[in-house]
Amino acid sequence: MKCVARIETGDGVFSAVFNDNGLAELSFPDRACKVQPTDAVPKEWEKETAAALKRVLRGEQPEVFPRLDLSRGTPFQQKVWRALLEIPAGETRSYGEIAVAVGEPGAARAVGMACGANPIPVLVPCHRVLAAHKKLGGFSAGLKWKRLLLAREATAAGIELPMGDSVAA
């Protein structure tokens, strides 16, 4: 089973790809989704995904998550993605901290790669991972998205944004 849902948001139309196990992929509006829908999208999954996505885009913590299929990744990547799901909206971690969290201190660089391989950005909050000393690092879908999401979450959480203006400690 494989199907695609269009999810309209204030930031454009996202594409969500589902398989038997749940949500397997999410793509940003400017990335054309190349998967052909072959089955009807389970209404429940589509609803939950859309709701969760819109919450995160507003900088808030979704109260319901759709079922996620992370099985496409290697064991290490899955550990990293699960660790990312533990980060609350409005907070950030460094690549090194995630590495420690998954029991591989020193694997910060590998964590960065796992983030880049994340098939479900936004919902699996790879944007909340920064380089050491709160430097922005990278983002596969474009840094503008990373900045946008972090700015929304910082605002929603009432926190001063530690980047953009002077990064003074």
Added chain:
DNA sequence: AGGCGAGTGAGGA
């Protein structure tokens, strides 16, 4: 402060 080089673990070819 900012740039550079080396050490680093995991993935992909």
Added chain:
DNA sequence: TCCTCACTCGCCT
């Protein structure tokens, strides 16, 4: 195997 990273840390301007 070898090479490439969304990293880090320590030196050296």
